[in-house]
Amino acid sequence: MRHLQNLILNTDSYKASHWLQYPPGTDRTFFYVESRGGVYDRTVFFGLQAILKAWLSRPVTHADVDEARDVFAVHGEPFNEEGWRRIVDVHGGHLPMRIRAVPEGTVVPTHQALMTIESTDPQAFWLPSYLETLLLRLWYPVTVATLSWHVKRTVREFLERTSDDVDGQLPFKLHDFGARGVSSAESAALGGMAHLVNFRGTDTVQGVLAAREFYGEAMAGYSIPAAEHSTITSWGRDREVDAYRNMLRHFARPGSLVAVVSDSYDIFHAIREHWGRTLRDQVIASGGTLVVRPDSGDPVEVVHRCLTLLDDAFGATLNGKGYRVLNHVRVIQGDGVNPDSIRAILERITGAGYAADNIAFGMGGALLQKVDRDTQKFALKCSAARIDGQWVDVFKAPVTDAGKFSQRGRLTLIRHRDYGTWRTVPIPHDIETADAMPLEPGWDHAMETVWENGVLRRDASFASVRERSEAS
Incomplete structure (x- = not known):
């Protein structure tokens, strides 16, 4: 080498x-x-x-x-x-x-x-x-930073329209999921760092290290405990609720966030029965915020339906702009996410009366890999x-x-x-x-x-x- x-x-x-x-x-x-x-x-x-x-x-x-x-x-x-x-x-x-x-x-x-x-x-x-x-x-870093910056403008637009807390939420609305989808560790470092110019959420460790190495930033981005399919499905379908309970036991604390992928079998059943009934009191008592992650299906339809089901289970509060903010729970969408789908999802849920507070996004290949020199010529x-x-x-x-x-x-x-x-x-x-x-x-x-x-x-x-x- x-x-x-x-x-x-x-x-x-x-x-x-x-x-x-x-x-x-x-x-x-x-x-x-x-x-x-x-x-x-x-x-x-x-x-x-x-x-x-x-x-x-x-x-x-x-x-x-x-x-x-x-x-x-x-x-x-x-x-x-x-x-x-x-x-x-x-x-x-x-x-x-x-x-x-x-x-x-x-x-x-x-x-x-x-x-x-x-x-x-x-x-x-x-x-x-x-x-x-x-x-x-x-x-490459210019194009990733540019894409991320334009997504930030989109998210800001919907937060300003529907949220009481724009500046506090905006930095964490787009999370970098792209490390595994890029062509090299160097791409992860440069692209992951470029995204962090605009946002603070990332799972691309190389990007955080690059910001430290080249720009002197001690810690440029942050993450939270989150489940993947293997850590849920290893419990088996019959014990799916136990997998979720285990996540709450280890990570749900007052003021904390814990993300749990919930579509391994039937996300709508998981929200209605497991999160909305069996574990509802445990979620509330933990003092933390549960972030449910869909990971399949049409992103616009699935996110809207998940918010509706979580609203049925946990309720919501009307904010100062008249939009519903879910109690105790949020959603993060990381499948099929790109600048166009982000806007489409936000249009749908805010049109249905839900504040942009309720949703965050994870973008992987579309953020760090689905660009080339001709994206910006x-x-x-x-x-x-x-x-x-x-x-x-x-x-x-x-x-x-x-x-x-x-x-x-x-x-x-x-x-x-x-x-x-x-x-x-x-x-x-x-x-x-x-x-x-x-x-x-x-x-x-x-x-x-x-x-x-x-x-x-x-x-x-x-x-x-x-x-x-x-x-x-």
Whole structure:
């Protein structure tokens, strides 16, 4: 597995030949990242710091260069051994480039530059392109954070309409069930952490650990004791009620929550007979809150029916907005959950007079795995190169797909402080860096230098990321 940690080999094969393909006289290049549209009209920028700390904080060594040289020699690609040796000898293995980006947690409309990458050593002009494969994987945490953020907006909408306690409940309304459904532990870490930008509930331990490792957050998410089918069905159908009683005995305490999957056989019978009659007094006496989990059937129909049956058994209280809030019990729906079904469920139950307080959601594959780079049409493109001392615009404009037109010039992102308008604008050729670029009155720079020549210039806390996301 040591080979998988070599930064030089964390690239696409054809990248190894690209240093030979630029025009003679090229000594600098400039790239940018954007979402070219997609499912959502804005994205939550997140995850760059994790990638930088995980991959760029360790200097490249001559041993890394040796290994890469040998791999590419057999693999069939040329290799820029001299260029990489120079990075080790001249720069101590640190990569000579500058990365500017919007602060993490910022919500930005699509079709705007989110990050720029530029070379800083004339003899390493090829480096930003070489790192495209690694850096563009930023699409994944950004897309998960974006999906989660938009679900949060949906849930907030229904809480504000039907609940007396919006802020207290909202952080725990979408629970991450996705760890087992992702392709790797790294995906669980990055995706699970991205979800935690917006919510506090998770069963993805890797996400909690990643937030600690890369953003210094001691504990980013929380969970509760919960049953799975094996811990219920191992008791047998005839002893189903004993399985439930055992859950209450171990975990139901004043102020606590305990989640019990209840559809192993017949969830409606389980609610009517086991929870609603046999165990009703024990649930109430425990002082805790029982969270019943359906896990099959049509989510909209099943959730509504479960709430009705639990209302019959435990009763409900009308809140200040005239909606029913169940006594002692709640429901969590974790099967068939996606942004569309969440809205459909909330429409159904609030239309029936039940507050959004009564339901929480668990999302697994639809949260962490059912996304790809095209969900938000992410791209990393070259937009400028300095050739023979002159900056030239670099762009693509395929006649077969206007959606793939790329932006041109050295770019930066600005925002109007009064109107909230965003603009991606070119940096004049006579200005060395975007930070030195003067702006018209009312406009502010929306990007900052986060990485420069091997040094992390901005070390964002997880709390600051959450604050920006919430403020948007």
